[in-house]
Amino acid sequence: xxxxxxxxFINPPASVQAFDHPNDAGKAIEIRWQLSPQDSLLLxxxxxxxxxxxxxxEKVGSSPAGVNxxxxxxxxxxxxxxxxxxRGKTKLGDYTExxxxxxxxxxxxxxxxxxxxxLIAVILYSSILIYYINTARRRGEKLFIRRIAGxxxxxxxxxxxxxxxxxxxxxxxxxxxxxxxxxxxLNILAxxxxxxxxxxxxxxxxxxxxxxxxxxxxxxxxxxxEAGRPDVYSKHQVFFLSDSQFAYASGVTxxxxxxxxxxxxxxxxxxxxxxxxxxxxxxxxxxxIAGTDAVDQLPFFVVSCDYTIMGEELYAAxxxxxxxxxxLGSIKGQDIGKLVLLILIIVGSILGLFGVSWVAKLFEV
Numbered sequence: 001x002x003x004x005x006x007x008x009f010i011n012p013p014a015s016v017q018a019f020d021h022p023n024d025a026g027k028a029i030e031i032r033w034q035l036s037p038q039d040s041l042l043l044x045x046x047x048x049x050x051x052x053x054x055x056x057x058e059k060v061g062s063s064p065a066g067v068n069x070x071x072x073x074x075x076x077x078x079x080x081x082x083x084x085x086x087r088g089k090t091k092l093g094d095y096t097e098x099x100x101x102x103x104x105x106x107x108x109x110x111x112x113x114x115x116x117x118x119l120i121a122v123i124l125y126s127s128i129l130i131y132y133i134n135t136a137r138r139r140g141e142k143l144f145i146r147r148i149a150g151x152x153x154x155x156x157x158x159x160x161x162x163x164x165x166x167x168x169x170x171x172x173x174x175x176x177x178x179x180x181x182x183x184x185x186l187n188i189l190a191x192x193x194x195x196x197x198x199x200x201x202x203x204x205x206x207x208x209x210x211x212x213x214x215x216x217x218x219x220x221x222x223x224x225x226e227a228g229r230p231d232v233y234s235k236h237q238v239f240f241l242s243d244s245q246f247a248y249a250s251g252v253t254x255x256x257x258x259x260x261x262x263x264x265x266x267x268x269x270x271x272x273x274x275x276x277x278x279x280x281x282x283x284x285x286x287x288x289i290a291g292t293d294a295v296d297q298l299p300f301f302v303v304s305c306d307y308t309i310m311g312e313e314l315y316a317a318x319x320x321x322x323x324x325x326x327x328l329g330s331i332k333g334q335d336i337g338k339l340v341l342l343i344l345i346i347v348g349s350i351l352g353l354f355g356v357s358w359v360a361k362l363f364e365v
Contacts, residue, residue, distance in 0.1 A: 010038040012096040013045060013068075013086045018104035021071050026078040026108030032069045033086050033099060039065050042088040046095075047072065050083045053101055057085065075106045082106075117362055125337050132336070133329030143332050150289050150307035151320050154188070157263040157287050158195040166262035167202035168192065171252060171277065173268020173292070174208040174245060177215060180315065181293050185268035186212075186219050187318040188291070192265065193223030197232045204255060206241040208248045213240045249273035253280040260284055266301065267291040267309070278304035291317075 013033040021028035031047055042065040048057040049072060063070045065088075075082060083103045088096040111119055136143050161168045170192060172185045189205070196203040205220065207213035217238045224233040242248040253276065256264070264281040266274070267290065274290075274297040281288050282304045290301035291309030301308045309317070319327035348359030 010041055010088060010090060010096045011036045012088060013099050016084070016086055016099045016102050018082075018084045018102045020104060020106045021073075023109055023112040023114050026106050027075045028071055028073045029075050029082060029084070029104050029106050030069060030071045031084050031086065031102075035066070035068050036088050036096065041090055042096075043091045044089045045070070046087050046089055048085050048087070048098070051076075051080075053083050053103070057083075062089075078107050079105055117364070125333070128336050129330060129333035132332040133326055136325035136329040136332070143328050145316075145320060145328065145331060148309065148313050148316070148320055150291060150309035150313070151188075151317055153287075153289055153307050154192060154265075154321075155195060157265070157289055158192060158199065158201060160287055161196075161262035162199040162201045164262040167204050167259055168196055168263045168265065169252075169255060169259070169261040169281075169286075170203060170205045170265045171268070172205065172207065172212060172216060173266075173270055174248065174273065175212075175269035176209055177211045179269050181269040182212060184314045184317055185291070186215060188265075188267050188321070189216060190219050190223050191321050193220040194227045197224040197227035197229040200229070200232060203237050204259065204261065205238040206248070206252055206255060207239065208241065208243060208245075210240055210243075213238060245271065245273055246276075249276045252277055256280050256284050256286070261286055264288045265290075266305070267314070270294055270297045270301075275300040275304070281305075 013036055015034040017032045018029055021030040033045070036042060044062040044064055045067070046062045047060055047070045049060045050057040060072050060074065061070055072084075081103050082105065083101050085098045085101045087098045090096070132143065158168060170189055172189060173179075173182055175182050177183070193203060195201075203220065205216055207216060217235060220238050221230075221233045224230050241251045255261075257280075261284075264277075264284075264286045266277055266281075266288070270277075270292050271294070274292075274294075278288065278290065278301055288305040289307045289309070290305040291314045292298065292301065293311050293314055295311070298308065298310055316331050318324075319331045344359060344362065348362075351357075351359055
């Protein structure tokens with residue numbers, strides 16, 4: 001009886017409103033209300049929903065006392081009217097009366113207005129890419145791409161092996177075919193295989209991953225065909241060595257000791273075996289070119305190889321070597337986009353020292 005009287009004298013939530021939850025993909029309605037004057041005596045607010053004003057209503061969720069809103073994220077259908085009412089639950093387990101019934105419908109938005117800065121950035125960045133791709137396609141107009149010494153030296157490395165009558169050792173890393181560094185490595189392998197076939201220089205490609213081996217075989221075969229020398233290709237030159245990290249490293253160093261290649265190319269994803277491979281190759285006197293996006297392994301390659309292709313230079317290899325307009329325009333557009341971001345960061349940092357924060361707000365999501 002006492003608990004009933006307590007619930008009777010507690011006012012239900014008032015001024016209930018329901019509306020579509022903004023900046024989402026739909027099927028969400030937000031309900032807001034004015035807290036009960038006796039909010040301190042309540043435990044939660046319960047939200048009930050129905051597809052008709054007369055019901056039947058079902059409970060769809062609750063909010064703790066002191067909170068005056070709830071988002072129903074399980075609305076069955078968009079663009080259909082749903083009805084809501086709210087009541088309070090006391091700390092003693094009883095309930096207040098229901099509020100008035102309100103109605104609303106949900107619908108999806110084209111984009112999130114809170115992150116319109118991202119939309120603007122995408123439009124600007126896409127415009128830059130399209131502009132430079134079209135520029136690269138114009139006859140007689142060339143785009144400047146910064147010289148990458150490691151990629152420039154590929155032809156020299158293949159030529160040295162040809163002059164010395166020794167093979168080229170190409171190590172495509174120890175990762176899977178889904179790794180972007182492996183894909184970039186296979187693109188470079190295509191160029192090396194074509195050059196090696198033109199000069200009839202033996203090419204040795206030991207593999208750590210069986211799937212990468214299968215793809216590498218096709219890449220080398222295609223390179224030989226593009227060079228007009230399909231007869232040069234042998235499936236025995238691209239082979240599976242081991243899927244154990246240090247067994248693979250030992251096998252590759254054994255090849256270096258036996259075959260004495262004039263050129264060693266370590267391009268792809270590498271781990272703790274990087275220094276073992278690079279040091280072993282360095283002791284044979286071979287010219288060595290390494291390329292990886294593994295930051296932890298770069299120092300080992302830098303000190304023991306003649307040239308090192310670092311990070312994003314590896315990703316740009318296809319565009320750099322092929323000079324294909326679509327790829328060149330993409331690389332140039334990315335560089336301009338990065339330059340714009342760098343300028344904004346510097347300007348924003350300087351203005352931030354003087355309490356001006358509008359540049360920093362451009363990056364808020």
